[in-house]
Amino acid sequence: MNIAKLLIYYYPNCQWELVGNDQTDYKNLTWLDKKTAKPTESELLAKKDEGDLREALDNLRVLRNRLLKESDYMGNSDVTMSSAWKTYRQELRDMTDGLDTIDKINNVTWPTEPS
DSSP states (O other): OOHHHHHHHHOTTOOEEEOSSOTTOGGGEEEOOSSSOOOOHHHHHHHHHHHHHHHHHHHHHHHHHHHHHHTGGGGSTTSOOOHHHHHHHHHHHHTTTTOOSHHHHHTOOOOOOOO
16 A cells, blocks of 8 residues: 555545655655544455445446447437347446446456447
8 A cells, every 4th residue: 555645535635744765664654744644554455445446437438438329320310229229328327336446347148239
C-alpha cells in the first residue's frame, strides 16, 4: 500500500509527512494536521480496498460503455431493434449491479452480442 497516494487522494487538505524511503510503512507517517485526526493503519487499508474496488469497477464500466456505444446504432429511429439486441443492451447496463467485491468484478460474465 502506497500511503502517500492514499493520503493525497483521501486527505487532500491535511498536512503530513513520510520519513524515510519506504512509503508503504505506516510507521513512517508523521501526522502534522491539527484539524483532522490521523487515520489509523486499518482505516488506510480500508481506503485502499475501497479504491481498488472503485478502480476495478471503473475499468469494467469503460469496456461496458464501449460495447454500448458500439451498439448505439441499433437504437436509431430507422432501425427496428430486435428483442435480442434489447436484452443484450439491458444486460450490459445491468452488469454492474451487485458488484461489490473485486472477485465478483473479475468473474463477471459478459453478455454475448447478438448476430
